Amino acid sequence: MKESNSKITIITVSYNAVTSIEPTILSVINQTYPNIEYIVIDGGSNDGTVDIIKKYQNKISYWVSEPDKGIYDAMNKGIRMATGDWINFMNAGDTFFCDTSLNLLFIPEPDSGIDIIYGDTEFIYAFGRYVRQPAELEKLKYGMIFCHQSSFVKADLLKKRNYNTKYKICADYDFFYSCLKERKTFQYIPHTISVFDARNGLSSVNRIAREREFGIISGRSHTPQWKLEYYKFIISHQIKGIIKQSLPENLLSKIRKWNFKRITKAVNQAHEYHY
Incomplete structure (x- = not known):
């Protein structure tokens, strides 16, 4: 097995994350992969987050704490500072699955x-955790099929196309969907890469x-079928x-x-079928 020459840039974006950023930092600096650049972009936290960053600053290649215009603006700052061959975002609260995650990939x-x-x-939920595999790549045209934290992108590609900050929630999907349309090459690796804490979840809004x-990003928002599905989605959430x-x-x-339990059983059955 040959040694990898790839330099991997890991970027952590944070804001008032005093209770969650330390496990994220530790999961990055404890990686056994030898060639890592670690960047932390903090949005001007005032809750003690910066004190934790300073605690590990000798293990961090570059960090800054200053106001930004949102998460994707902060991520773009990280991209501009990156000098690695590949870029991954492991934002505050999320972690790598194990200390050898990068070795398994690179x-x-x-x-x-x-x-x-x-x-x-x-994914971590209130009642337990389970591993979710991505859907087929062709389904990316309908929405995100993998967790952003479990993806690595060639740095040159991200530097040429920063995240579109007009999207407040789905700029990462906009990027990946554009890559799919441009026939960029995706490779699925059958390893668990990251741990995502889903206990808080998204608000209904x-x-x-x-x-x-x-x-909007997929170009379907003007179609009658999408509008019907969208309004059904809104009504369903209101009823819930x-x-x-x-x-x-x-x-x-x-x-x-x-x-x-129902979801976990379905996932386990899918895994059994897959293998």
Whole structure:
């Protein structure tokens, strides 16, 4: 197995993340891969986040704490500072799956024709965790099929096309969908790359905004079929919101637990079928 020459830039974006940034930093600096550049872009935190960053600054290649115009503006700052061959975003609260995650991806060296590498993600919920595999690449035209934290992009590609900051939730999807349309080369690696904490989740407002941005980016938002699906999505969320407000918390907890078990069972069956 030959040694990789690729320099990997890991970028962490944070804002008032005092309770979540330290595990993220540790998961990066504890990687056994030998050639890592680590960049932290903080949005001017005032809750102690900067103190944690300073605690590990001798392990960080570059960091800054200053106001920004949102998460994608901060990510673009990180891209401009990056000097690696590949870029990954491991934002505050998320972690690599294990200390050898980068080794599994970059030793041996990826083929030179690959533009984007992506893999599996472990999701953490209130009642447990499970590993989710990406959907087929062709389904990227309908929405994100892999977790951003579980992807690595050629640095030259990201530097040529920064994230479009007019999108507040789905600028990463806009980037990956554009790459798909331009026939950039994606490679799926069957390894769990990152751990995503989904316990807080998106608010109903953000879920609706996300679906709308998906539709705009994919060019489907003007079609009658998409409009029908979109309004059904909104109504469904409104009904769910009313039900959540009406049911006692202990019953909601039981429903969430049942739903988690149902999802986990389906995922496990899919994995058994896949292998």
